[in-house]
Amino acid sequence: MSEPELLPILGQQPRERSDAARNRDALMYAAQTLVARCGADAVTMDAVAEAAGVGKGTVFRRFGSRAGLMAGLLDASEAAWQAEVISGPPPLGPGAPPRERLLAFGRSRLVSTLERAELVQAASGAQTRSYAAYSFTATHVRYLLGELGVRGDIALLATALLAPLEIPILHQQIDIEQMDVERILAGWEDLVERVIGLRA
Amino acid sequence: MSEPELLPILGQQPRERSDAARNRDALMYAAQTLVARCGADAVTMDAVAEAAGVGKGTVFRRFGSRAGLMAGLLDASEAAWQAEVISGPPPLGPGAPPRERLLAFGRSRLVSTLERAELVQAASGAQTRSYAAYSFTATHVRYLLGELGVRGDIALLATALLAPLEIPILHQQIDIEQMDVERILAGWEDLVERVIGLRA
């Protein structure tokens, strides 16, 4: 009856069991494959479970919901993009002036969002997401606005710049109002000019 | 074998059958009642069908999907708000200067969106909506921006102002980032100033 922990180590997880880790990887791989082959909308949770060779309960234990699974795929697929922003070549990465970085960010974000549109939509509603993905972009834009010396509520201005790049808005503009992507991009850059225009 | 129509009257519907109209009204009433009592999320299509005294197939025939039904309720509930904007007292209605109308519009839209948040979310994904609701707001903001003499791509600037008022963004700010509604409103007004600032 010895005391297991004299000092409570805060936040220490009991370490993931090996079978759990193996199944998680198998599920991610299976899901990624199926999404690539059939499109996200056509992939069922049963199919993922079977392709990964695990029970259905295991899928939900690991990812919580369908949206959670898709968010997992999305996060994995966005890691590369985030690396570009953090440490890639300018003007997207560090090195360029903040205004150029911000414009490059918008362009790149727009394109990558549209590329992963299906996944983004399928992942919407997951509690975990969109926090990981969203909070990265929000933090980055806030930082750039700060560098630009923009006055005002930086967090809200960042949101104002990011909101028009979200999937529901883009879908409305492109698929329903038949707008050109180039036009949307030009409009976003105009918006940036207006938002940072009143600086210092 | 007489010719029914010598001139094809474009867009003429064969007139809705009386039982169809009756069932549609019964369904709307039943759905409205159930949503008011239990909240939108707890209302099932079977429950609506039973409360309206019709078969389940009829619900889907009329509204296409659950989202479509919710969009129907939303449209009905927004008619009053739209009337306020079109012909209500200033500054929301006509009579006030465009800048004041625009600010009043944002305030009112934000509040009414939050009031109907549950319904808005339940209605998202309906093909028909959000066109009716969205296109009204877009048209109005475009008109006001035009009145203000704003230069640039008016349609895109209108979208930029409307996007931060959409439910997913508001939900993120209020429920996750714990922002105050007053703060969000102030931020939106600041955004308006920046967008219309470069006018003339």
Place this chain on the structure above:
DNA sequence: ACTTTAAACGGACCGTAGTCCGGATACATT
């Protein structure tokens, strides 16, 4: 090696959205 136990597994089970088609019905035509 043996015991213990908390965690993970699997798949039967449930509730709900959405489909389908044989039967009923409103309306026009005669």
Place this chain on the structure above:
DNA sequence: AATGTATCCGGACTACGGTCCGTTTAAAGT
């Protein structure tokens, strides 16, 4: 009024997301 028919109705049926709980297993302690 009788007839024809396009439309509508109803509810059984399917598919899928999500839950539950008895069973299995990794891994830490002895």
